[in-house]
Amino acid sequence: MSIIEVSKLTKYYGKARGIVDVSFGVEAGEIFGFIGPNGAGKSTTIRLLLSLIHPTSGSARMFGQDVAAHGPEIRCDIGYLPSEVYYYEGMKVIDLLRYSASFYGHDSTERMRALAQTMELELNRRISDLSYGNKKKVGIVQGLLHSPKLLFLDEPTAGLDPLMQRKFFNLIREENARGVTVFFSSHILGEVQRLCTRVGIIREGRIVEISNIRALQQNNYKKVQVAADGLNPAAFNLPGVTNLQSENGTVSFFFKGDINAVLHRISALQVTDVSIEEPTLEEIFMHYYE
Amino acid sequence: MNIFRRELRANLKSLAIWSVIVALLIAIAVAKFSAFAGDPDLLVLLDSIPEPMMEALNMRAFNLTTLAGFYGVMFIYFGLMGAIAAAMWGSDIISKEERDKTVEFSLVLPVSRSRVITAKALAALANCISFVLITWAVSLVAVRGYHPDQAFYDFLALEMQAMFGIELIFLAIGLLLGCAMKQYKLSGSAAVGIILMTYFMSILASMQEDLSFLKYFTPFKYFDAGELFRSGRLNSTYLLLSAAIIAVCVAAAYWIYGKRDLYI
Numbered sequence: 001m002s003i004i005e006v007s008k009l010t011k012y013y014g015k016a017r018g019i020v021d022v023s024f025g026v027e028a029g030e031i032f033g034f035i036g037p038n039g040a041g042k043s044t045t046i047r048l049l050l051s052l053i054h055p056t057s058g059s060a061r062m063f064g065q066d067v068a069a070h071g072p073e074i075r076c077d078i079g080y081l082p083s084e085v086y087y088y089e090g091m092k093v094i095d096l097l098r099y100s101a102s103f104y105g106h107d108s109t110e111r112m113r114a115l116a117q118t119m120e121l122e123l124n125r126r127i128s129d130l131s132y133g134n135k136k137k138v139g140i141v142q143g144l145l146h147s148p149k150l151l152f153l154d155e156p157t158a159g160l161d162p163l164m165q166r167k168f169f170n171l172i173r174e175e176n177a178r179g180v181t182v183f184f185s186s187h188i189l190g191e192v193q194r195l196c197t198r199v200g201i202i203r204e205g206r207i208v209e210i211s212n213i214r215a216l217q218q219n220n221y222k223k224v225q226v227a228a229d230g231l232n233p234a235a236f237n238l239p240g241v242t243n244l245q246s247e248n249g250t251v252s253f254f255f256k257g258d259i260n261a262v263l264h265r266i267s268a269l270q271v272t273d274v275s276i277e278e279p280t281l282e283e284i285f286m287h288y289y290e
Numbered sequence: 291m292n293i294f295r296r297e298l299r300a301n302l303k304s305l306a307i308w309s310v311i312v313a314l315l316i317a318i319a320v321a322k323f324s325a326f327a328g329d330p331d332l333l334v335l336l337d338s339i340p341e342p343m344m345e346a347l348n349m350r351a352f353n354l355t356t357l358a359g360f361y362g363v364m365f366i367y368f369g370l371m372g373a374i375a376a377a378m379w380g381s382d383i384i385s386k387e388e389r390d391k392t393v394e395f396s397l398v399l400p401v402s403r404s405r406v407i408t409a410k411a412l413a414a415l416a417n418c419i420s421f422v423l424i425t426w427a428v429s430l431v432a433v434r435g436y437h438p439d440q441a442f443y444d445f446l447a448l449e450m451q452a453m454f455g456i457e458l459i460f461l462a463i464g465l466l467l468g469c470a471m472k473q474y475k476l477s478g479s480a481a482v483g484i485i486l487m488t489y490f491m492s493i494l495a496s497m498q499e500d501l502s503f504l505k506y507f508t509p510f511k512y513f514d515a516g517e518l519f520r521s522g523r524l525n526s527t528y529l530l531l532s533a534a535i536i537a538v539c540v541a542a543a544y545w546i547y548g549k550r551d552l553y554i
Contacts, residue, residue, distance in 0.1 A: 086392050087392060
């Protein structure tokens, strides 16, 4: 079942482009990565889904209901961790969390304690006294407190130290194992690669690729490196070869197409070393952005 | 209910500050009144002030040497303070969420925007009611020493109703500005601007005969202390007009806030 269905969602801020014709779906129980550089429209998409802003055209459904018409009902089952967290400065952490929990109609005191303990969050401090990273922890606890079925994470690791990042990822994996669907927006590809099953890549407001991470890596180009004596780089001037570079008798290039064509050329050589690798997500990503 | 309670608590400090200001104003004014009370020389002095000036300050209607007359002149301060406090509360209670960037928290909670406005408007209304009651109570305590008659108490009650009326109108205007203005930083200033503009309109309306039509455009004329003193009751035409303004502003606030993009 699709938890999120977005169809031809478009948002212009006056004349400025937000997102254009964005369509994708997120299935129940998956961790969907949403990647793109700053200003590509990641946050705009999330804010449209949460009906903080309204689309210029197109529509979106979550849990099968239209987000514009059923916002409050839909949001009962949603947890949101914004990229920058802001809370009422004068309140204590515990009061803010209780306030937030009071909207969801079930007692979450125990879960609050457990989450705060995991994230090493002090509940009795005032929000205004917290550092950026600690505010982020409040955001994590607040977003997860009411046991949402769908989580929106917008660049969640900014401000967290590596240890906390790991705890946070474990927390997300645990939630996911319980069946929680996760929409994970980030420009840090390493973390998307670690966590997500599928990714959507957004660029200048448009979706350029939606794919399984494995498939993205497999069906994409390969990184090929060949070292041989008296090697002439021109030997690899094949269709599908890009970024051909030669250095100290080693030729490296990217290749997309039937790998046999490359193997043929290699077999004609007396090679000392060969490697054919899948590119990292980062390299694929850069490829989309060139 | 939780939003209402939180807002009440968040606005308590502001209410306390306004209350202290109005209490100080009353205390100082009543202390000054002791110099005027029953002094015939003052009446002679007042007679020498030019007529338009007296009109502008709304002093012609009142005999400053009596407590009721003195309170009649005081009313404009209550009205202005009530208007400013109410407009600020109304606009701030909505726009602060965008100013402090807390909308990404407060409006992602499972509540509709209209429920948010309702809870916040009620909290601001509770503040306005408290402000009138505090002004009233402080007045009652401050004038005790003069042993005022029943007529004074009736007039004071009428003034406080009028102050509440002014508060309600500007609360509605403030709410509309807070809901409608995307330049959330300006909504408070815009509200105060409207108050000053309508206040000067009310002065012009009483000074210039041919500008008297302005009285329909300024809430300060709907609740004019001189008229209240003369008639002893609130004018029903103006009450209807006030109700219409409030209804239009509140409805527009709900409508606009419901469909606009939040500024994040």
